[in-house]
Amino acid sequence: MAKIGFIGLGNMGGPMAANLIKAGHQVTVFDLSEVALNTLSQLGAHVAQDISQCAINQDITISMLPAGKHVKSVYLGETGLINHLPKASLVIDCSTIDAATAKAVGSELSAAGICFVDAPVSGGVAGATNGTLTFIVGGSADDFERAQVILADMGKNIFHAGETGAGQVAKICNNMLLSILMAGTSEALQMGIDNGLDPKVLSEIMLQSSGRNWTLELYNPCPDVLPNVPSSNNYQGGFMVDLMAKDLGLAIEAAVQSQSATPMGSLAKNMYNLMQNQGMGGQDFSAIFKLFSKQG
Amino acid sequence: MAKIGFIGLGNMGGPMAANLIKAGHQVTVFDLSEVALNTLSQLGAHVAQDISQCAINQDITISMLPAGKHVKSVYLGETGLINHLPKASLVIDCSTIDAATAKAVGSELSAAGICFVDAPVSGGVAGATNGTLTFIVGGSADDFERAQVILADMGKNIFHAGETGAGQVAKICNNMLLSILMAGTSEALQMGIDNGLDPKVLSEIMLQSSGRNWTLELYNPCPDVLPNVPSSNNYQGGFMVDLMAKDLGLAIEAAVQSQSATPMGSLAKNMYNLMQNQGMGGQDFSAIFKLFSKQG
Amino acid sequence: MAKIGFIGLGNMGGPMAANLIKAGHQVTVFDLSEVALNTLSQLGAHVAQDISQCAINQDITISMLPAGKHVKSVYLGETGLINHLPKASLVIDCSTIDAATAKAVGSELSAAGICFVDAPVSGGVAGATNGTLTFIVGGSADDFERAQVILADMGKNIFHAGETGAGQVAKICNNMLLSILMAGTSEALQMGIDNGLDPKVLSEIMLQSSGRNWTLELYNPCPDVLPNVPSSNNYQGGFMVDLMAKDLGLAIEAAVQSQSATPMGSLAKNMYNLMQNQGMGGQDFSAIFKLFSKQG
Amino acid sequence: MAKIGFIGLGNMGGPMAANLIKAGHQVTVFDLSEVALNTLSQLGAHVAQDISQCAINQDITISMLPAGKHVKSVYLGETGLINHLPKASLVIDCSTIDAATAKAVGSELSAAGICFVDAPVSGGVAGATNGTLTFIVGGSADDFERAQVILADMGKNIFHAGETGAGQVAKICNNMLLSILMAGTSEALQMGIDNGLDPKVLSEIMLQSSGRNWTLELYNPCPDVLPNVPSSNNYQGGFMVDLMAKDLGLAIEAAVQSQSATPMGSLAKNMYNLMQNQGMGGQDFSAIFKLFSKQG
Structure with missing residues (x-):
């Protein structure tokens, strides 16, 4: 010991x-x-x-x-x-x-x-x-x-x-990719809903197809598709928008330093900033789904 | 019969x-x-x-x-x-x-x-x-x-x-998401490379973490990480950029009709158009990795 | 007659x-x-x-x-x-x-x-x-x-x-560009504000520099920089978000048909959709400024 | 003295x-x-x-x-x-x-x-x-x-x-906006061309309409619309892509620090990085037009 x-x-x-x-x-x-x-x-x-x-x-x-x-x-x-x-x-x-x-x-x-x-x-x-x-x-x-x-x-x-330093680099690469998966999965699900699909059915199809990713498997951002995930609990718990925005900030700063092009990660970063602007910083990061859903 | x-x-x-x-x-x-x-x-x-x-x-x-x-x-x-x-x-x-x-x-x-x-x-x-x-x-x-x-x-x-019609909708939702996974995975891997990481090591870490997705599993866009994928064969074979651009065109038209916000998919669509402009339409769609890599 | x-x-x-x-x-x-x-x-x-x-x-x-x-x-x-x-x-x-x-x-x-x-x-x-x-x-x-x-x-x-048909094409090219000017001017002004600048001073500087554009001249999206514009009247009057979203829809459909890459216009289109999702469709299109401002 | x-x-x-x-x-x-x-x-x-x-x-x-x-x-x-x-x-x-x-x-x-x-x-x-x-x-x-x-x-x-510090902030706000004007004007002109318009005619119309901006006035990115600008001289001279990329890097770092959302500027930054990846760093920044034009 x-x-x-x-x-x-x-x-x-x-x-x-x-x-x-x-x-x-x-x-x-x-x-x-x-x-x-x-x-x-x-x-x-x-x-x-x-x-x-x-x-x-x-x-x-x-x-x-x-x-x-x-x-x-x-x-x-x-x-x-x-x-x-x-x-x-x-x-x-x-x-x-x-x-x-x-x-x-x-x-x-x-x-x-x-x-x-x-x-x-x-x-x-x-x-x-x-x-x-x-x-x-x-x-x-x-x-x-x-x-x-x-x-x-x-x-x-x-x-x-x-x-x-490689631990830090690998972590922000992973989390930047995670934010892209979450944003992309959210908009794909909502586009399906807007065109008449059931999000459970669409999730199941994409999970068994080339759209498969960690968020579909374990962290579906659409309410009531998976039990026991933040989206099914009013986006409480989980990994906060503010923390994802912090990690994306580190990722984008690293990209500036290494002159790396990260268009998808940059867009995700900015959408998380838009959420912070709207007072959603304390919600789970899967709440990005709400940006896409048609409310009211 | x-x-x-x-x-x-x-x-x-x-x-x-x-x-x-x-x-x-x-x-x-x-x-x-x-x-x-x-x-x-x-x-x-x-x-x-x-x-x-x-x-x-x-x-x-x-x-x-x-x-x-x-x-x-x-x-x-x-x-x-x-x-x-x-x-x-x-x-x-x-x-x-x-x-x-x-x-x-x-x-x-x-x-x-x-x-x-x-x-x-x-x-x-x-x-x-x-x-x-x-x-x-x-x-x-x-x-x-x-x-x-x-x-x-x-x-x-x-x-x-x-x-x-739901078959068509589900397919374009899936393929739009696939294009996002491919673009996002490509830029995350290249940012790792630009910051000194080995793409095989980074791929393995993300595959076991929350960055996991179909492209990392089966279709890694970085050459020589996976055998028998287009990226390891000079981006020949597979699913052509022109076909992905066609599917993304259908997805974006559907999004216009349903007034759906699809910022990530729209960005991916435009990057595939940029590739077509550069004469890459006949290459596999994982060749989007080349947009991010530092050539020469 | x-x-x-x-x-x-x-x-x-x-x-x-x-x-x-x-x-x-x-x-x-x-x-x-x-x-x-x-x-x-x-x-x-x-x-x-x-x-x-x-x-x-x-x-x-x-x-x-x-x-x-x-x-x-x-x-x-x-x-x-x-x-x-x-x-x-x-x-x-x-x-x-x-x-x-x-x-x-x-x-x-x-x-x-x-x-x-x-x-x-x-x-x-x-x-x-x-x-x-x-x-x-x-x-x-x-x-x-x-x-x-x-x-x-x-x-x-x-x-x-x-x-x-050229009248329609030219109009949507112009209006797509207008949406880009409006979004870009809004985020530049807000970034200045976030870093301690007075938006009137910053507007004046950019108007006399290479950031000059129609929105800065005649339609400043930041409240109280120009009199008699929608932003100074709670974003009432003017050209509605819903109408801009309609024109951007036409622009993006045309871009799909002609396989044109329009990454900035596509992003603007999607931000106007986000505004519609939030119930802002009836406000003037300069209200995109509110996406960037830090409320509350 | x-x-x-x-x-x-x-x-x-x-x-x-x-x-x-x-x-x-x-x-x-x-x-x-x-x-x-x-x-x-x-x-x-x-x-x-x-x-x-x-x-x-x-x-x-x-x-x-x-x-x-x-x-x-x-x-x-x-x-x-x-x-x-x-x-x-x-x-x-x-x-x-x-x-x-x-x-x-x-x-x-x-x-x-x-x-x-x-x-x-x-x-x-x-x-x-x-x-x-x-x-x-x-x-x-x-x-x-x-x-x-x-x-x-x-x-x-x-x-x-x-x-x-305000001088630095105002400059990067202006240059970020400039990059957005240049990218947006380029894609709008090319979309017009792709749909059969003459870029001179389209430039003239937008210059007298709400698409008016500094780049249309003084720095048209489409070759042979204006004389004596870099685009009419094979994109030589002027303000280099590498310098614009540097300024955009400063802008994006400032945006990370102030948690500002800058989606358009971030996208422009990444497109300039894509140009650097393609060996265009030494060309004038209006060469972004070439990303959109259909070559070959």
């Missing part, structure tokens, strides 16, 4: 840290929220008095933070953990951030003799709680192997995408 | 008629091409001296024609088969045409006491030859059951989409 | 016919609405007992109808005016319809010795009332000259776009 | 500095290129031995650099000009960079008692040479007035867009 420092106990980080404790690791946690710290403390975590205790004497330090600037600030700079992390310890950053920042942090830590992988997750709060998250990891083969053992206590599928 | 008239012996119609003969039906064929007629004759077809012989005394008449105007002209009007088809015989139109024409033809035939289903196919020349086509059928439940028996001799999956 | 039959006395046709009467022409009118007929009668029009009286003994027949099917039905077929129009009389169809129907009607009339121009208008109800409409005319040079004299009594700018 | 330091003597910066010398200012220049320095030296510039001489004892320092990182590096940091610029001197950065960097540099300089405006230009090499550039300026009213006097020696139109 490992000695692990865990930074960031939000909706995702909290249950992830809990699963590490459950797996028998010795976990030291840090967060700005007293409530979050208390919750983890009751589950058996050591509460760090200072963020540096998540680095000092730890085998592994894991972070789950909102944006690239937080990750940079936690690890680098004068007061950063780079000054406290033991040589050869491993940092696993599970935040979803831009690949450029992931590479920069990885490179500076590496120069200081510290190992680093970026390991953004998917699977949502339910996945974090049930320990069924997917991790997409960027880093060397050795660091990946070392991270994999720990990540397996929090998730089910653990992919090695390539070198440092 | 049935007495079947078959009109239209092109790349698709020819092998479809051949499979009906092979299944033991008594098939009378018509086409403007002598070569096509000879081929089918050698396989055992009766060659109609006149198109009306594909209707007179037949149980079933099947047509496989390029566009709505041909279907209209064959069945309706002064010299149309409507004047020759026996009462209660069944017309199966396998052409991919606009739903409005399918409905109009079905409605006039029905008024004359003749049964009708629209049954557009997918699966390409290989599916036609091997008898593994997919048929998406629109018509009454009774007519569907009657058609299903015959279609089973030419295909594997036979779906009942709804009333007359 | 000419003897003119006028068919279709709606919001546009009514004031157009009134201007012909005012100019001294002898005008015979037909419509299905008794109210519309009475209004024109009081202004001096002869009321036709039957639509054929708008053709018999007239020099010129003008029509202003909602869609291609109405135009086809009025002129062609067994009971159509083609059987009543004097040889060498001139038909001016001012309806905005698809170019294919305009060409078909023109061609059949021409074969019967009757002259035809398509002359769709822009300028709205205000232009119709004030006699300041723009006409975009398709037809032979001779027919154009003959039409121009009459059109000058209802409008200010009269363009000769080319052969029969 | 002022003492001016000028940094960056490329295609734009060189002739701009020359115009300042011509106007009688005492200009000290710096660049990494010996050739550029020699050219300016022969025109009367002092050649700085070290970049700091462009700051020390100067009234005004002007920079014209490729990207935000160069601007940041020149002014800030340990070896930056912030250590050499006299109190109350004025920095005018004419580079086109992201607004965030402009604000950051302005803010740090301001804290050190140095005045700053961002003043990106448009008008191209011809405008730089002829002293007819347009400057869009962000900064305080006082700093704007002070900058205006100097900028008037290099340009004709000088706009005050708002506070620091």
Whole structure:
């Protein structure tokens, strides 16, 4: 079992840290929220008095933070953990951030003799709680192997995408594609409805044809086609529009940097912005179906 | 076994008629091409001296024609088969045409006491030859059951989409969605490549994640990720850009008629037009990947 | 002065016919609405007992109808005016319809010795009332000259776009471009606002720079930048979203027929459909600005 | 007359500095290129031995650099000009960079008692040479007035867009809109051509109608409609695709930061990327017309 420092106990980080404790690791946690710290403390975590205790004497330090600037600030700079992390310890950053920042942090830590992988997750709060998250990891083969053992206590599928930063790239490629699948499936279903088809019948046909995709299989955006999905629950729960818009923002920024043409992903990004403009940011991302449906 | 008239012996119609003969039906064929007629004759077809012989005394008449105007002209009007088809015989139109024409033809035939289903196919020349086509059928439940028996001799999956015209609608919804999957998968893969990822690794990750879709599974547009797909064969074979552009044209016209918003499908349609402008109309539709790749 | 039959006395046709009467022409009118007929009668029009009286003994027949099917039905077929129009009389169809129907009607009339121009208008109800409409005319040079004299009594700018049907084509090209200018100007202004700029200042800068366009000059979509435009009047009046969506539908159908790539126009068309879905069909088309603005 | 330091003597910066010398200012220049320095030296510039001489004892320092990182590096940091610029001197950065960097540099300089405006230009090499550039300026009213006097020696139109950074924002809003006008005008013209219209006639009609915009007036993308524009010269000269793609990249990044929806601008950005993929980066940006034209 490992000695692990865990930074960031939000909706995702909290249950992830809990699963590490459950797996028998010795976990030291840090967060700005007293409530979050208390919750983890009751589950058996050591509460760090200072963020540096998540680095000092730890085998592994894991972070789950909102944006690239937080990750940079936690690890680098004068007061950063780079000054406290033991040589050869491993940092696993599970935040979803831009690949450029992931590479920069990885490179500076590496120069200081510290190992680093970026390991953004998917699977949502339910996945974090049930320990069924997917991790997409960027880093060397050795660091990946070392991270994999720990990540397996929090998730089910653990992919090695390539070198440092590759985890972030693969995740935004996947999520950009997901947004395209969701938008495309929504408009195809609504066009069928507008022309007299039953969306259940059309969904079934496309699922067995070349229109098959993850959203048709598991996350149909049209209400009452599938049970137990957000569209059948008034678009509550699931993966929020605001979070999809954030990931699409990261994707589009990466595309600008690499001069990649991403017309479909850009269009999806803008439709999610239109939804935010209409106050739909807190609904599940399958609510894009409502843009296409004829209301009233 | 049935007495079947078959009109239209092109790349698709020819092998479809051949499979009906092979299944033991008594098939009378018509086409403007002598070569096509000879081929089918050698396989055992009766060659109609006149198109009306594909209707007179037949149980079933099947047509496989390029566009709505041909279907209209064959069945309706002064010299149309409507004047020759026996009462209660069944017309199966396998052409991919606009739903409005399918409905109009079905409605006039029905008024004359003749049964009708629209049954557009997918699966390409290989599916036609091997008898593994997919048929998406629109018509009454009774007519569907009657058609299903015959279609089973030419295909594997036979779906009942709804009333007359619904086959055409479901097919264009599916193919519009397919074009979106193909375009979206292509740009996601290329963005990964532009940011240092291996397309095989990225494909594998997305296939096991929420980016999963039919094109990633069976028709990866990036060369050399999957064997035996058009992208690994210089984009030869498969489903041509010109045919996808035709289907997208039908989809967009339907969307205009039903005032449906189809932003992703419209964008895909326009990208396929851009490819036609560049002389890529004869390549497989997965060649949209080349729009995104950085050449030279 | 000419003897003119006028068919279709709606919001546009009514004031157009009134201007012909005012100019001294002898005008015979037909419509299905008794109210519309009475209004024109009081202004001096002869009321036709039957639509054929708008053709018999007239020099010129003008029509202003909602869609291609109405135009086809009025002129062609067994009971159509083609059987009543004097040889060498001139038909001016001012309806905005698809170019294919305009060409078909023109061609059949021409074969019967009757002259035809398509002359769709822009300028709205205000232009119709004030006699300041723009006409975009398709037809032979001779027919154009003959039409121009009459059109000058209802409008200010009269363009000769080319052969029969060219008036319709030029109008939808212009209106498609207009929708692009409106959408593009709206999103550019809102992006400026989102980044701290004053929309009046930004409008002024772009108006004097390479962003200059008709909407910035005369029809700014951002409230309170220009006085006396719909955006400064809660998006009331002007050119309705539903009408723009109709014109964009005609444009996109034409693009499908000619296999033209129109990615920007297609996107604009779909955004106007999104607005219709949200119940904004009756607002001025500059209300597309509201899609981009951050409400609440 | 002022003492001016000028940094960056490329295609734009060189002739701009020359115009300042011509106007009688005492200009000290710096660049990494010996050739550029020699050219300016022969025109009367002092050649700085070290970049700091462009700051020390100067009234005004002007920079014209490729990207935000160069601007940041020149002014800030340990070896930056912030250590050499006299109190109350004025920095005018004419580079086109992201607004965030402009604000950051302005803010740090301001804290050190140095005045700053961002003043990106448009008008191209011809405008730089002829002293007819347009400057869009962000900064305080006082700093704007002070900058205006100097900028008037290099340009004709000088706009005050708002506070620091506003010059950059207004420029990318304008250029994003310009790209939309160019793409939209191109596809509208080609659709007219595809439907039988003469592009000169269609251009003339739209120019007098609601499709009017800067590109139709001065920069028609269809060959041989206007003389002396890049489209009539094989798309040589003018404003390169690569530069438009760069500006659109800045626009889209700003839109991501401000969560602005920019569907039309995003689509234009991606079409310019497609052109770069096809090796058209060095052609004039009106070459987007070629994407739509039917070749061969």
